[in-house]
Amino acid sequence: MSGAEQKKSHNASGLARRTSAASCPACVMKLGAMRISKTLIPTLKEAPAEAEVPSHILMVRGGYLRKLAAGIYSFLPLGWRVVQKISRIVREEMNRAGAQEVFLPAVIPGELWQESGRWDHYGDQLLRFKDRKGADFVIGPTHEEVIVDLVRHDVRSYRQLPLTLFQIQTKFRDELRARAGLMRGREFIMKDAYSFHTSEEDALREYKNMYEAYTRIFTRCGLAFRAVEADTGAIGGSQSHEFQVLTETGEDAILACDKCDYAANIEEAKARSVAATPSGAPAPAVEKVATPGKRTIEEVTAFLGCQPHELVKTLIYLADGKPVAVLVRGDRSANDVKVKRVLGCTELVLAADKAVEEITTAPVGFAGPVGLRIPIYCDHEVCALPSFVCGANAADLHLRNVVSKRDFSPTQCGDFRQAALGDACPRCQHGHFTGYRGIEVGQVFFLGTKYSAPMKCNFLDTDGKEKPMVMGCYGIGVTRIAAAAIEQNHDADGIIWPVPIAPFEVSLLSLQVGDAQVTAVAERLHDELQKAGVDVLFDDRDERPGVKFKDADLIGMPYRITVGKKGVAEGVVELKARRAPEVLKVKIEDIVRVVVDKVERERAGGLA
């Protein structure tokens, strides 16, 4: 029975006539079996030229996904089943964690965004439009405003708190450049949750609760992932973790300690502060050296015969328009996120060449801290150097033997550099950083009162005083999980789905549709597997075996049962895991039990 027939029969029997599939427990729990001959699975031998990354190519080739416009996709039956399987896991775990599901509007009045202040700050990613009366609206890229508006109207007392609400919604972010299919689309499906508390302690308790729920969710999805410390970015707040699916091709760089469990986005990874290197004798006085035309670290080190870590880079930034200097060692990069946080500015950009020349009174490439009359932010490593080489703020001149605090006064010493592979772990004593790449599929934030205070989302506390609620918010990219899962699980022939989120758990191939015995066995297995609760995709097409094998590999169900003439004559069928090369011959009477065993063992993903 196909999914559509199944649904029809529910309706015909008078069950929940007007309920959607999503709210019918039977339909949600079992997506059921399908026959390929009756299903829209338009596989392609060649992928459209526009698809480049594996997940995008394979989802298009496998008949999961079609593009409607840049970054906007239609999900075909296979693709939608994946989304439903992921959503189900997310929903179950959110419910288990005590969150309540709601469904908020995708279209949001602009005035709510004006109230939170994000109307002016969110930028062009926010898709805005007017209704017929000329009123401003946006399509929600996230829903803090809506949820806060809801809660501030209906939650007044500490007695009603804490409260965690979530939804699974289509979001729209008008990305500057949509790319890589579902990985960075403009329209995408997201689970977003928001929690409301009477105190920071309680909000932090929920943060941990959600962190654990997320760990369960990604484990159940069968993904290799890591939770890493993250930048809180524009959403604000003071604590955040990203959940990263580990892949070779991920957009994000992650540094993780090889000894302890510290891991962070490279944008966030702390650099251990280093103690000043004790030097025997104090450095000699500052000395000017001629370095004609030597601007870059490479040129200067080659010319003076010293090492990059003996040099200091002086970077001139404009922080909300005001010039500041940031000093890092010559072999390091500055980390804008860290600088921005210490400065507390909203905009931080490297100064243009012309501005640098005005500020340093020298051509670009000869900036240095000595004599500079703007705030100077000095990385720990620079302060720890016994002495160093830097620009002299004059054309074709550098300074040697410069010592921090002796020859110039840093405004502040701190962690301003980008952490790097091999760095000592900032948390434990023995570890060093190793690198991964990842795809961010979830993030948890401790928000505090960033939204509740300006939007007056207050409650009456036990002391009779009105206070802003303390909030957290927690997102999961449902459609991005599908893409990340493929990035992590594919080979040259196609997708290799983990059982928990595979559109079907088993592909059943009937090799000779014209053969009565083969057909009888295949039909019987189809019925029995379905009865046993296995999601089975039955390839009953009158196609050559090669076509069926190729399609089965491409669309990537975790198990494949092959019913062929030779095998049936011997009373066996073949069982193959998509991930492994071995082909197993199994007696026809045993195959259902064997497959059910394997599938059931894997349904819980890594939680098994």
Added chain:
RNA sequence: CGGGGCGUAGCGCAGUUGGUAGCGCGCCUGCUUUGGGUGCAGGAUGUCGUCGGUUCAAAUCCGGCCGCCCCGACCA
């Protein structure tokens, strides 16, 4: 938004010097084959992105616009 590239049949692509469009895959029909995208024969399918210009004549030359992809900037 900066740099680069592309737009011709459902998909992948070719189209020379300007002369009114072709190949492979897919699709339809018949036969054939039947354990890794069979073979043969026949067939259908185009606003050559769009608007304008040059020309007797434009997929081809020129200009505007639109769309798409890649790199960068950007990104709860």
